[in-house]
Amino acid sequence: MSQAPKDQPQVAGLCWIRPEQWDRLLEVAEDSDRLESSWEEWEAKSLEMIEVFATRNILIEKVDVDLEALITWCQDKGKPVNASTRAEYVTALMMEQKKLDAGKLVKH
Numbered sequence: 810m811s812q813a814p815k816d817q818p819q820v821a822g823l824c825w826i827r828p829e830q831w832d833r834l835l836e837v838a839e840d841s842d843r844l845e846s847s848w849e850e851w852e853a854k855s856l857e858m859i860e861v862f863a864t865r866n867i868l869i870e871k872v873d874v875d876l877e878a879l880i881t882w883c884q885d886k887g888k889p890v891n892a893s894t895r896a897e898y899v900t901a902l903m904m905e906q907k908k909l910d911a912g913k914l915v916k917h
Contacts, residue, residue: 818868822899823855824879825871833876839889872899 826834831848835841845851859869879898880890888894 818863818866820868820870821862822872822896822903823859823869824874824895824899825855826851826874826876828852830876834890837876837880837890839891843892870903872902874899874902 826848828848831851835844838844845854859871862869874895879895882898882901883890883894886894888897
């Protein structure tokens with residue numbers, strides 16, 4: 810993995826769950842006991858984390874995740890829904906978006 814120049818921030822993705830899908834996440838997540846009890850609590854903690862990472866020159870990109878698509882992706886791969894697979898899914902989405910963006914930049 811190539812290093813970004815010192816002045817360029819690193820970019821990382823954050824699985825951003827929609828408020829209306831929070832209860833469903835708590836139902837299906839293997840690590841639900843480690844998640845906040847409400848979406849509002851989770852949002853506040855996540856936004857605070859984004860600010861902390863910004864002070865370390867790491868930009869956190871909120872990646873809107875459709876929970877049912879995440880569940881299907883995990884099932885297809887035989888994996889549980891947990892912090893690790895949510896991160897893996899976000900990385901896959903970001904890589905796919907990067908490929909799509911790169912394809913748009915190709916000049917013919």
